[in-house]
Amino acid sequence: MKDQPMYIPTLDDMLAARQRIEPHVHRTPVLTSRMLNELSGAELFFKCENLQKAGAFKARGASNAVFGLSDEQAAKGVATHSSGNHGTCLAYAAGRRGVPCTVVMPHTAPQAKKDAVRGYGARVVESEPSTSSREAVFAEVVAETGAEFVHPYNDPRVIAGQGTCSAELIEQVTDLDAVIAPIGGGGMVSGTCLTLSNLAPGIKIYAAEPEQADDAYRSFKAGHIIADDAPQTIADGLKVPLKDLTWHFVSNHVTDILTASEEEIVDAMKLIWKRMKIVMEPSSAVPLATILKNPDVFAGKRVGVIITGGNVDLDKLPWN
Amino acid sequence: MKDQPMYIPTLDDMLAARQRIEPHVHRTPVLTSRMLNELSGAELFFKCENLQKAGAFKARGASNAVFGLSDEQAAKGVATHSSGNHGTCLAYAAGRRGVPCTVVMPHTAPQAKKDAVRGYGARVVESEPSTSSREAVFAEVVAETGAEFVHPYNDPRVIAGQGTCSAELIEQVTDLDAVIAPIGGGGMVSGTCLTLSNLAPGIKIYAAEPEQADDAYRSFKAGHIIADDAPQTIADGLKVPLKDLTWHFVSNHVTDILTASEEEIVDAMKLIWKRMKIVMEPSSAVPLATILKNPDVFAGKRVGVIITGGNVDLDKLPWN
Secondary structure, three states: OOOOOOOOOOHHHHHHHHHHHOOOOOOOOEEOOHHHHHHHOOEEEEEEHHHOHHHEOHHHHHHHHHHOOOHHHHHHOEEEEOOOHHHHHHHHHHHHHOOOEEEEEEOOOOHHHHHHHHHOOOEEEEEOOOHHHHHHHHHHHHHHHOOEEOOOOOOHHHHHHHHHHHHHHHHHOOOOOEEEEEOOOOHHHHHHHHHHHHHOOOOEEEEEEEHHHOHHHHHHHHOOOOOOOOOOOOOHHHOOOOOHHHHHHHHHHOOEEEEEOHHHHHHHHHHHHHHHOEOOOHHHHHHHHHHHHOHHHHOOOEEEEEEOEOOOOOOOOOOO | OOOOOOOOOOHHHHHHHHHHHOOOOOOOOEEOOHHHHHHHOOEEEEEEHHHOHHHEOHHHHHHHHHHOOOHHHHHHOEEEEOOOHHHHHHHHHHHHHOOOEEEEEEOOOOHHHHHHHHHOOOEEEEEOOOHHHHHHHHHHHHHHHOOEEOOOOOOHHHHHHHHHHHHHHHHHOOOOOEEEEEOOOOHHHHHHHHHHHHHOOOOEEEEEEEHHHOHHHHHHHHOOOOOOOOOOOOOHHHOOOOOHHHHHHHHHHOOEEEEEOHHHHHHHHHHHHHHHOEOOOHHHHHHHHHHHHOHHHHOOOEEEEEEOEOOOOOOOOOOO
């Protein structure tokens, strides 16, 4: 598998991304809840990327990667390995441009995920669940098609795209003291760092992570990347490790990483569904869970909270 | 129980309501879904009153009633009988003005409904489930407190308040061909008629009703009010009958009333949750259910769809 060169995306890359993807993504609304403000002691502004195209913020990065390709590159298509939102969002963006897209996922992935990718006109190629099988199958796909690999997060085009989310947020809400987003591989957090460190350096950036997949937390404390071996958490978008590019942003610009237990995540998820009337993923509930757990950090502050996605299995809700 | 006089609210009443309630309600967002457009063959614009204060459009009418009271009236408080969103929303509005509110509901009402009313600082007084007990208990409450009765829908102040929803909608979306809303007692539909017949008379108004509680449908076809005896439907906000004031608007301004089965309602509800990532009540799914059932009526049209509320029991979802 080809490594991306370590090019650090800049503010100009984010601004170019914003212009490039504007016809293809929603400017998502910011919602508030008096009750959640009272409960947290903070003023919370929820940036609803669950209402984004294809149901996740990853439509931003994927669209930036796909629409930034030359016609020649685009004709060969794009490819990735993902059984989560990145696969769906890359399929969305490729479908939108009308170019081929292949997503490698383990045959054990949920049927709904495969259907979502195919629903946008992309091809699903199945591998065994192991990393070695996935990499071998993916290498075959690239060799056969010449498709451009778009990594789920460790890719400057993807990070620049994700950075457009907080660029919108600071236009929609003034005088934020902090922004908090869930962290898995670190794509959203890196995009947030890219944008805020340039446009609003006074805003503190927090990352929120499940205790049961706290590799970013431990990396942050240790000062180098620590990768977990197959962590188990209900926040299934957050199991992947940091990589060099996202580590660059996280280690340089994040104020702190906070963690929450599985029970706290489910409670926060249900609270958001109940009070804010939105459908969102367990991963998206981790920030609120950590805010409620750390009232001293956020009390009296104006806090932007990124709701990262809404693709959840309605037949298997964690409180049923 | 005191009847409201048959005063028909006017455009001026709606405009006054809009100014009066503006600090107390959300200008709710309008969401769209490419997939639901493809499925329906229409262009659908969902006006999300599930994201309204207290989780339902009824915050509009209740706020208009409460904030329109003189100080003298307000000091005695407001009262209603409702085990649904009107009770919660009247409690919300009264709490916002800081005046007493009493809601009479059967002791069999869900604990969550009682808690919601009390959560806004109002008093719950329990009756037996029968209409006679409810009326007797309500009469006692009014005699004791001198509170102003705010009917859930057959009240000009309430209808004028509900009319602010479509006033916003036609500012948010241009060139609508039709608007469709669920119909129970007819408060939202009447407010929609009031506003659109004055401000946008070219827009057709449809009402959507469960087959199993189709009294408004049968009234519309018969040309006079027919009240069902205790209809049973999952769309529990839509069990109540039309009254004189709402019948006035429905009979004069509605183009048609369409119905859907319980299964069609649940399917439409799940579809909206899944594709639009919003939490809404079964009642709010009836319009989409009827749109999907009547493609010939809506094909190629730009249709506003009122999502009326989001107060649903997350522990008892109809597909689990």
